[in-house]
Amino acid sequence: MILEKIHKTGIIPVVVIDKSEMAQPLADALVEGGLPCAEITLRTKEGIAAIGLLARRSDILVGAGTVLSVEQAEEACAAGASFIVSPGFSAKVVQWCLDRGVAVFPGIATPSELQWAYETGLTTVKYFPAESLGGIESLKALASVYRMMNFMPTGGISTGNVEAYLCHPQVVACGGSWMVRPDWIDGRRFDLVVEETRKAAAARRQV
Numbered sequence: 001m002i003l004e005k006i007h008k009t010g011i012i013p014v015v016v017i018d019k020s021e022m023a024q025p026l027a028d029a030l031v032e033g034g035l036p037c038a039e040i041t042l043r044t045k046e047g048i049a050a051i052g053l054l055a056r057r058s059d060i061l062v063g064a065g066t067v068l069s070v071e072q073a074e075e076a077c078a079a080g081a082s083f084i085v086s087p088g089f090s091a092k093v094v095q096w097c098l099d100r101g102v103a104v105f106p107g108i109a110t111p112s113e114l115q116w117a118y119e120t121g122l123t124t125v126k127y128f129p130a131e132s133l134g135g136i137e138s139l140k141a142l143a144s145v146y147r148m149m150n151f152m153p154t155g156g157i158s159t160g161n162v163e164a165y166l167c168h169p170q171v172v173a174c175g176g177s178w179m180v181r182p183d184w185i186d187g188r189r190f191d192l193v194v195e196e197t198r199k200a201a202a203a204r205r206q207v
Helices: 002-009 020-033 047-055 070-079 091-099 111-120 135-145 162-166 182-186 190-206
Strands: 011-015 037-041 061-065 083-085 103-105 124-127 150-153 174-176
Touching: 002 011, 002 037, 002 061, 011 061, 011 190, 020 037, 020 047, 020 182, 020 190, 037 047, 047 061, 047 070, 061 070, 070 083, 070 091, 091 103, 091 111, 103 124, 111 135, 135 150, 135 162, 150 174, 162 174, 162 190, 182 190
Parallel strands: 011 037, 011 174, 037 061, 061 083, 083 103, 124 150
Antiparallel strands: none
16 A cells, blocks of 8 residues: 555655656665655656656655646656645545545645545645644644544655654654755765665654
8 A cells, every 4th residue: 555655664755856867866866775765746847757767666656746737647647656745735636536546645734624635535635834834733733633634744844853743643754855955866966865865764763
């Protein structure tokens, strides 16, 4: 099950990639560092191509992020994405995914959006932008009311606060980009990706 794999990994690298040829060495670095998962955002035209390349591998779980429309969800799944992540709650995207058995994690920021997700039948949502919304304390407040819901906080997560989020029983994983900085990817500094990924994986193991 996709959610179980995500929970086991605990930290999901959120990737913005400008050149699809960087996808394979990036995946190698993530696997070597101990986080065999990547959320490839559709913020660039190379996102779909990168998803397609990584979807052929058996050692890394790849999903699509920043999915804003049904068309993008369909394109990402056709390329091989195993899960869909949106920054906000799109009823159309969520329903498209649910109808096809695709794991989908829409973003929520308010109790009303969380209520909507609950009524739609979802059990796990993205909490975004986590730190700007008040961080772990704000998430605790929401989670205390919606105890049947699980969260994937993203936005402002780093090595300095990730453990606080992961310690919460309703947090299945955290999304973050600090170990996959675009300038490292563009500059082929995959040694730095491995180094930061190892630190992130170690933080996950401490929980």
